Amino acid sequence: MSATHLSVVPAAVPVPSLPAGEPVIETEALTLSYGRRNALDALSLSIPRGRIHAIVGANGAGKSSLFRILLGFQSPTSGRARILGRDCASLSAGDRARIGFVNEEHSLPAWLRVDEVVAMQRRLYPRWDEARYRHIAEHFNVDASQRIRELSRGERAGVNLAMALAQRPELLILDEPTLGLDVVARRALLETVLESVDESDCTIIYCSHQMEEIERLADNLIILERGRLMHMSAPDDFCRRVSLWVAEMPFTPGKTADLPGVLQVQRIDGLFHYLVLDHGEDFAQRLEAAGARRVLRGAVGLERAVNAFLTRGHAAPTEASR
Numbered sequence: 001m002s003a004t005h006l007s008v009v010p011a012a013v014p015v016p017s018l019p020a021g022e023p024v025i026e027t028e029a030l031t032l033s034y035g036r037r038n039a040l041d042a043l044s045l046s047i048p049r050g051r052i053h054a055i056v057g058a059n060g061a062g063k064s065s066l067f068r069i070l071l072g073f074q075s076p077t078s079g080r081a082r083i084l085g086r087d088c089a090s091l092s093a094g095d096r097a098r099i100g101f102v103n104e105e106h107s108l109p110a111w112l113r114v115d116e117v118v119a120m121q122r123r124l125y126p127r128w129d130e131a132r133y134r135h136i137a138e139h140f141n142v143d144a145s146q147r148i149r150e151l152s153r154g155e156r157a158g159v160n161l162a163m164a165l166a167q168r169p170e171l172l173i174l175d176e177p178t179l180g181l182d183v184v185a186r187r188a189l190l191e192t193v194l195e196s197v198d199e200s201d202c203t204i205i206y207c208s209h210q211m212e213e214i215e216r217l218a219d220n221l222i223i224l225e226r227g228r229l230m231h232m233s234a235p236d237d238f239c240r241r242v243s244l245w246v247a248e249m250p251f252t253p254g255k256t257a258d259l260p261g262v263l264q265v266q267r268i269d270g271l272f273h274y275l276v277l278d279h280g281e282d283f284a285q286r287l288e289a290a291g292a293r294r295v296l297r298g299a300v301g302l303e304r305a306v307n308a309f310l311t312r313g314h315a316a317p318t319e320a321s322r
């Protein structure tokens with residue numbers, strides 16, 4: 001794991017690798033309760049090996065709780081969790097060395113120089129890849145002689161990501177890695193993630209509230225809500241579940257917001273835009289039956305589809321302008 005979670009791996013310990021076909025992450029009825037509140041609610045999840053898996057959800061959906069259990073920092077109330085084929089409750093130093101973890105804090109020992117932190121990491125990880133570290137650190141213009149406290153947030157993110165990838169993990173978990181980064185550092189981070197997944201067989205779990213990042217990176221989209229799995233598929237398949245219908249209405253359509261599948265209704269330039277889950281032409285017919293004059297179907301991007309899904313039930317019909 002990254003510098004914040006140092007663990008010594010004896011060089012002689014054989015590092016088991018995941019048998020082909022086994023998921024990198026598997027949970028069964030995983031529950032984490034705080035009093036009467038469930039941060040995770042009987043979550044059963046199986047994430048296959050390879051590529052980039054995005055986990056999205058509103059604040060409080062349970063993403064960080066899931067990562068804490070997966071990394072062995074917290075025990076679940078009930079259920080089971082496995083990472084790289086190992087029980088999360090009893091991960092050894094060798095198991096941990098197979099996992100990279102970067103979160104938004106990018107916390108490193110502030111008083112040390114970058115090259116001192118890197119030297120420590122190099123000693124800790126038997127599979128350390130120095131060329132890889134340097135290549136990624138260069139991408140972020142990191143000066144190795146600077147102290148950690150002197151680095152910008154973006155440079156610190158770069159050092160953390162470079163160290164996590166230099167450890168050549170089988171699984172890399174990125175929990176909101178771009179939070180607070182400017183557009184240049186954000187782009188450098190996304191490019192590094194894409195490059196590393198193309199160059200190695202590292203599986204990446206990417207968690208973010210930034211839908212444009214998810215759209216760019218994700219091969220698999222996982223939506224959590226109140227600690228439950230709501231959806232898992234290729235992003236395009238999720239977009240296909242959500243359709244956009246634009247209707248000319250002679251009146252304010254109060255009742256149509258209650259039609260089955262409606263996620264969101266917006267009034268834009270006098271037309272009513274309906275984002276609808278799991279309905280096709282039948283929805284247009286329902287609108288026509290409700291008095292719509294003209295109904296057209298439009299395309300929906302991932303960002304709009306996911307946002308409408310996550311905010312469903314919260315949004316009243318709104319006026320909006322383009």
Ligand SMILES: Nc1ncnc2c1ncn2[C@@H]1O[C@H](COP(=O)(O)OP(=O)(O)OP(=O)(O)O)[C@@H](O)[C@H]1O
Pocket residue numbers: 034037038039057058059060061062063064065066
């Ligand atoms: N230590 C705690 N004590 C009580 N409740 C907690 C604790 N940690 C988390 N929770 C609750 O568990 C739920 C899930 O929190 P979690 O931090 O896992 O969500 P998240 O999806 O990571 O949210 P965010 O996107 O805001 O980071 C929330 O309702 C939160 O209030």
